[in-house]
Amino acid sequence: MYNSFELNESVRRALDRYSQSLIKIAFAYLKNMADAEEVAQDVFLAYLQKRPVFENNEHEKAWLIRTTINKSKNMLKAGWFRSRNPVPENLSYLPREENEVLQAVLALDKKYRIPIHLHYYEGYSIQEIADILQAKPATVGTWLARGRMLLKEKIGGAEDEAFSI
C-alpha cells in the first residue's frame, strides 16, 4: 500500500513514463485521439483508486496496458460510442509513407491491430503479448502473421521484409 505522497509520486512517474504509450495503444484501438486520451486518463484514475502494487516497472507497464485495452474495449461497446459518426482522425500532417502505413494498420481488424501495435511499437515479444492479452502465444503468433500478411497485401513490401522486433 502507498501513502498519499508515495501514491502521488508513483502516479506522476507512471504518467511521465507511460502516458504516451497508453495514448497510442488506445488510439490503435479507438482510432481517435480525443477518445484515446480520455481512456488514458481513466487508466491513471484507476491506478490512483486501486493502488495496485507491482513487482517491477515491467509489471506496472503491463498492468497499465492491459487496463488501457480493457477500457478501450468498454468504450467501443458503449452505446454512445457506437451510435456516433466521428470525423476520421486527420493524419495528413504525417509524412506520406507513415500516413499510409498507419492508415493500413488502423484498417485492420482490432484482433490483428493490437498485437501488431504491441509488437512493432512497444517491442513486446509474442510471449509478452500473450500475457498482456491473456491469449495463447500460438494464437498471438497467428494474429501477427495474418496481420502482417494483410498489411503486405495492402501496402506491399519485399518478400523477405517482415515486421520483426
Added chain:
Amino acid sequence: MKRSVYKSAMSHLKTSEDFNEATYEKLMREMAKSEQNGPIDQTQSKEMVKMEKAKKKTMTGWTVGVAACAVLAVGIFALNQNGPAKDSVASPSATAQPSSVVSERPPILGKVQVNIDGVISEVSADGKSFKVGDLWVEITDQTKLGSNEPTATAPSEELLQKEFKVGNIVSGFTSQDVSSGRVTADVIYNNMAPAKEEAPIKGKAMVNIDGVISEVSADGKSFKVGDLWVTITPDTAMGIDGPTAAEPSEELLQKEFKVGNIVSGYTSEDVSTGKVDATRIYNNMAPQQ
C-alpha cells in the same frame, strides 16, 4: 513496408501537449475529493465507520439500560418496604419465586454485557469472592467498580457498596466463561444492600425486555427484540416508576416504536414463548446519529 515506419508514424502522432499536467491535476482533484469523502478504499472505511457507530449505539444502550436497572431496583426496594413482608414465612419465597424463574432465562441480549446478576448467597472469608446462583465471582484489583461509560453517572454509595455481603444484589460483567462456575469480574455495576428484613429481589426480574427493535408490526403496537415479539397493550405502563425515578423524557421514551430503537422493559409473561405483552416499557430511545 519498412519495419520502422509504423513506430515512426505512431511516434509522430500528435497528442495534447499538456496531457500529463492536465491528467495529474485531474487525479489530484479526484484524490482530494476522495479524501473529503473518506479514504479511497471506501468500502472498508465505510464498514469501519458503521462498526464504530454500532459500537457507540450498543454501549450507550447498555449504559442507559444499566442505569434504568439501578433506578428500578431502588424503586422496588422502596415499594417492598411497605409490601407483604409482614405476612408470613411464606412471603419471602413467594417474592423470590419470580426472580428464580427469570434467572433461568436471562434478559434478552442482557447476558452479553451483564452476565453477573443476582443476589449474593455466600461471601468468602476474605470478602473478595461471592456466590451468585451457582457462580463464584472473584473481585480483583483489575475489577472495575461502576460503569465507566461517558454517559454513566457516578455510582452512589447506595448502589455500589464497597463491601460484598450476603443478600446484596449485584450486577456485573465477566469476559470469562460463566459456565465454569468460577470467574473473575471485569466490572461490577451495582452492589446494593437489600431492604431490611426483606427477601432479596433480583433486579433483572424487572427487566426482561431489552435490546434493539428489529421489526415493528404494521399497527405499530408490537415490535421484535431479539427473538421476542413484544406487544404494547392499553395496560402497558410507560416509563420508570419509583420514588427516585425522574420523569421520562421524550428522548428516552419515545411514543413510537421504530426499527433500530433501543428498548427496555418488563413483562410478567414467559419470555420463552416468543410473544409477550409488555407490562412496562422503561425506555424507547432512537439510536444515536
